[in-house]
Amino acid sequence: MEHDNGRRTFCKLGLAGIGTVFGLSALGGGAVFLGSPALTNRTEGQWIEVGSKDDFSEDTFSQVILEFSIQDGWAYSETRMLAYVRRKGDELIALSAVCTHLGCNVRFEEDRGEFVCPCHAGVYDMEGKNIAGPPPAPLSRLPVKVEDDVVFVFNKQEEEEHHG
Amino acid sequence: MAKKRRGLIGALDRRFHFMDYVEKEVFDHPVPPRLNFMYCFGGITFFLFCLLVITGILMAAYYVPSTEAAYATVEYLQFEVTGGSLIRGIHHWSANLMILFIFLHMIRIVITGSYKNPMEFHWVSGVFLFLLTLGFGFTGYLLPWNMRAYWASKVGIGMASTIPTIGDFIANVVRGGEPLGALTLSRFFATHVIYLPILTMFFLGVHFWMIRRTGVAEPL
Numbered sequence: 001m002e003h004d005n006g007r008r009t010f011c012k013l014g015l016a017g018i019g020t021v022f023g024l025s026a027l028g029g030g031a032v033f034l035g036s037p038a039l040t041n042r043t044e045g046q047w048i049e050v051g052s053k054d055d056f057s058e059d060t061f062s063q064v065i066l067e068f069s070i071q072d073g074w075a076y077s078e079t080r081m082l083a084y085v086r087r088k089g090d091e092l093i094a095l096s097a098v099c100t101h102l103g104c105n106v107r108f109e110e111d112r113g114e115f116v117c118p119c120h121a122g123v124y125d126m127e128g129k130n131i132a133g134p135p136p137a138p139l140s141r142l143p144v145k146v147e148d149d150v151v152f153v154f155n156k157q158e159e160e161e162h163h164g
Numbered sequence: 165m166a167k168k169r170r171g172l173i174g175a176l177d178r179r180f181h182f183m184d185y186v187e188k189e190v191f192d193h194p195v196p197p198r199l200n201f202m203y204c205f206g207g208i209t210f211f212l213f214c215l216l217v218i219t220g221i222l223m224a225a226y227y228v229p230s231t232e233a234a235y236a237t238v239e240y241l242q243f244e245v246t247g248g249s250l251i252r253g254i255h256h257w258s259a260n261l262m263i264l265f266i267f268l269h270m271i272r273i274v275i276t277g278s279y280k281n282p283m284e285f286h287w288v289s290g291v292f293l294f295l296l297t298l299g300f301g302f303t304g305y306l307l308p309w310n311m312r313a314y315w316a317s318k319v320g321i322g323m324a325s326t327i328p329t330i331g332d333f334i335a336n337v338v339r340g341g342e343p344l345g346a347l348t349l350s351r352f353f354a355t356h357v358i359y360l361p362i363l364t365m366f367f368l369g370v371h372f373w374m375i376r377r378t379g380v381a382e383p384l
Contacts, residue, residue: 008191
């Protein structure tokens with residue numbers, strides 16, 4: 001069969017071009033649509049009341065549970081976060097209990113004066129510094145404030161404080 | 165006779181020998197002369213169906229078919245998700261336009277007499293596809309679980325229950341029991357995203373295969 005090859009090439013390239021534009025639009029649009037919650041679904045940090053100033057001592061960490069509600073996609077859900085608070089001079093220190101290795105909750109061993117992670121035996125000292133085991137970084141500090149002797153802990157770590 | 169093809173296509177073709185077939189069936193496929201835009205209505209319907217499939221698959225990542233969650237998930241999808249109103253809007257408009265283009269396609273077939281021998285079964289499979297599309301419309305309409313959805317389904321199912329003798333039974337089957345509620349929403353969802361798509365793809369395959377075998381009817 002005799003073909004007008006110029007015309008056939010034009011049609012093929014045109015189809016390929018239109019197909020590419022449509023295909024990339026669909027891929028891009030789909031990626032934005034599915035990726036949207038990763039970029040927008042962030043709850044602002046909040047100050048959570050954890051007790052009065054006298055509840056916390058200088059030589060040991062007290063465990064506090066921060067309870068707050070977060071946006072969970074199309075719903076809101078109550079969530080809990082474990083933290084440790086102690087007094088240091090006139091100030092209060094709050095540490096997130098989330099192990100910097102793989103995110104388990106560490107527990108404070110009073111007799112050793114250290115935090116130990118039950119998952120892979122990571123160890124942190126009284127300052128939250130990682131001193132043994134796999135953790136690559138210290139426990140994150142949570143901002144603390146005292147208003148009229150009532151202690152509040154911020155539920156996001158310090159680097160993100162400016163969001164709050 | 166085989167052309168030397170370069171690149172990935174060439175490498176694949178030297179092993180699997182499919183490009184001659186593609187050339188013959190796609191690029192060299194003969195169609196009658198003097199076809200006009202009215203011969204595109206079926207293809208446009210299929211294009212809209214593809215849009216519906218893509219946007220539907222995307223929305224499935226957010227939608228939850230439960231009476232507590234359905235409305236909240238649609239609201240979230242529509243107002244919070246980036247591009248959500250666009251994706252849902254494309255689904256909405258493609259669905260409406262698909263009905264329109266099915267009608268235009270059918271009118272063209274009737275005008276050109278394309279349902280006649282040897283193409284009677286094209287028409288029959290097309291009627292099945294039309295009914296399936298109406299099924300998509302009916303089941304999809306309930307999913308946002310708002311007032312309009314609820315009452316539209318109430319009325320639609322009410323029509324079924326007016327059939328003498330078996331009407332109430334049919335209505336109960338469609339609803340999944342007496343109340344229009346949780347089970348109705350679940351089964352409409354399953355019908356909308358699983359049962360009907362499988363049936364539709366089967367009939368589309370048959371429809372397209374037959375038109376390939378007989379060729380497009382000559383224009384008047």
